[in-house]
Amino acid sequence: MTSSEIGTGRPRGRAPFLEQRTGFPETASPAVEPARVRQDAGLAPLAGNGLVRAADGRAYQLGRNENPFPPPxxxxxxxxxxxxxxxxxxxxxxxxxxxxxxxxxxxxxxxxxxxxxxxxxxxxxxxxxxxxxxxxxxxxxxxxxxxxxxxxxxxxxxxxxxxxxxxxxxxxxxxxxxxxxxxxxxxxxxxxxxxxxxxxxxxxxxxxxxxxxxxxxxxxxxxxxxxxxxxxxxxxxxxxxxxxxxxxxxxxxxxxxxxxxxxxxxxxxxxxxxxxxxxxxxxxxxxxxxxxAEAELLDRVRRTVTERERVRAALLALGFDVPPSETNFLWLPLGSRSQAFAATCAAAGINVRTYADEGVRVTIGAAQDNNVFLAAAEHHGWMRAARTLTP
Ligand SMILES: Cc1ncc(COP(=O)(O)O)c(C=O)c1O
Incomplete structure (x- = not known):
């Protein structure tokens, strides 16, 4: 195999004129309506993942896997x-x-x-x-x-x-x-x-x-x-x-x-x-x-990793199932309880990413934001326990 054969499932001759001039393919992508594509793909509509705020206006963005540190x-x-x-x-x-x-x-x-x-x-x-x-x-x-x-x-x-x-x-x-x-x-x-x-x-x-x-x-x-x-x-x-x-x-x-x-x-x-x-x-x-500035940025990565392990240990202690992560987020495989958990987070102004009936992904943010999240997770646990005890 030569390197030019890789990925050449389609014989590509000369690029169409528009493609040569602009770098864009001449054939337009099929017109798609994003919400429909998301539903076809089995994903919740994006609107459900917009920024939520608590009643007092507070909002914590832990749903987009962003870095909590601003640039150096x-x-x-x-x-x-x-x-x-x-x-x-x-x-x-x-x-x-x-x-x-x-x-x-x-x-x-x-x-x-x-x-x-x-x-x-x-x-x-x-x-x-x-x-x-x-x-x-x-x-x-x-x-x-x-x-x-x-x-x-x-x-x-x-x-x-x-x-x-x-x-x-x-x-x-x-x-x-x-x-x-x-x-x-x-x-x-x-x-x-x-x-x-x-x-x-x-x-x-x-x-x-x-x-x-x-x-x-x-x-x-x-x-x-x-x-x-x-x-x-x-x-x-x-x-x-x-x-x-x-x-x-x-x-x-x-x-x-x-x-x-x-x-x-x-x-x-x-x-x-x-x-x-x-x-x-x-x-x-x-x-x-x-x-x-890589050394400084990688030091921040190390701090996020330490914080990730702290949050994971706290969630495990609260009884959540949390698989080990090698990223800046944690996955909670909550299944059918995902929406209810996300609702508890939303009430506290915490934005997480919900995968309907599969789980919830939470980004590791600044320590104080993570603490608000952990308090919401604990509250959720208490609420569930209270419901179980209610005759
Ligand atoms: C796995 C993965 N790939 C790619 C991206 C896109 O990242 P960006 O376009 O910001 O480079 C993301 C963004 O969250 C991601 O999670």
Whole structure:
């Protein structure tokens, strides 16, 4: 197999004219109504996850896996300096950031594409690999962006239920067939938090067809025990694509910067679908400054991990089932009790992410916000106990 064969389920000749000029595919994505797509995907409508407030107006955002720390002073200074040049067009291909990432990961910069958040790049990857009748395989529950983006790109989703302790890799491998054009592996997994090991991933990649691209979505890898896992595997698997983001550990969710690292032929196909200039110079400067401030940011990651373990221990002591997490959030597999638990949180102004009849995901925030959450969880436990005792 040559590297140019990877993910070439559809013969792609010359790109249509509009695509060549703008980087956008000429065929419009099917018109979809987001609420319908979410329902088709088995997800609660987004409206139910809007910001809730307690009666006294307090609100705690623990539903979006954001970093509770604002950017460090050096990053804010870089943002201000770049903003002073806002009358200039940006470095459209993000050459400076791509070069810096390439240097750090020891790959050539033509193996990296930077875009407006990893979600935009996952979308571009799906658009680059789709064809009529194509399927995309991923575990479920997993990142709720996957079914939406798969629908937009015209893929049929094949969802493989998670095993008790994470991805069911033998079942994922068995779900890959001749229609499969892409596999998405969220590691660590959102919303359940567990991370696959080096051995698990190698066994899976060894069993998957080498011509089928596999995306390893590492949005939360900095919070995991083995943050270098995906990049390490790239050397052995040319069909592997690693997605990373500056939104989580680097705390730049609002500035929209993510990147993919992969084989250069796949990267060049994705680049054609990424709008030039979609990452502006303010965002690029912030990302570069964040890499320079990495020691400070990784120290904050360590504090979040310590806080995560404190919150998990407190929840376990309250009698909740909470699987170990290698992310900045915890998963409570509450099943049919999820909505009631989320309602208790909402009454206290705490925003969590509810997966109807499956569970609730809570982001690790600042210690005082986590304490408000723990108080609500304890209150919920008391209320349940009181109801059980009521004759
Ligand atoms: C697993 C996963 N992948 C990708 C994303 C998208 O991140 P962003 O577009 O901010 O880089 C998220 C966001 O929450 C996520 O949880």
């Amino acid at each position: 002073a050096s990053v804010i200074n870089a943002i201000v300096r770049a903003a002073a040049e806002a009358h200039r067009y940006p470095d459209a291909p993000c050459e400076a950031l791509s070069a810096e990432l390439a240097r750090r990961f020891g790959v050539s910069s033509d193996r990296i594409v930077v875009g407006g958040g990893s979600i935009a790049l996952i979308h571009a990857l799906l658009e680059a690999t789709t064809e009529p009748g194509a399927t995309v395989v991923y575990s479920w529950p997993s990142f709720d962006g996957y079914p939406l983006l798969a629908d937009l790109a015209g893929f049929r989703s094949v969802r493989v239920p998670l095993a008790e302790d994470g991805h069911d890799f033998p079942a994922l491998a068995a779900a890959v067939d001749e229609q499969t054009r892409l596999v998405l592996v969220c590691n660590p997994n959102n919303p359940t938090g567990e991370a696959a090991s080096d051995d698990d991933l190698r066994r899976f990649l060894d069993s998957a067809p080498p011509t089928c691209p596999v995306l390893l979505d590492e949005a939360y890898c900095e919070y995991a025990r083995d943050p270098g896992l995906g990049v390490r595997l790239l050397a052995s698997y040319p069909n592997l694509i690693v997605a990373r983001t500056f939104s989580k550990a680097y705390g730049l969710a609002g500035l929209r910067v993510g990147y993919l690292i992969a084989d250069r032929s796949l990267i060049s196909r994705v680049r054609r679908l990424v709008m030039p200039g979609s990452v502006n110079d303010v965002s690029q400067a912030a990302a570069i400054a964040s890499l320079e």
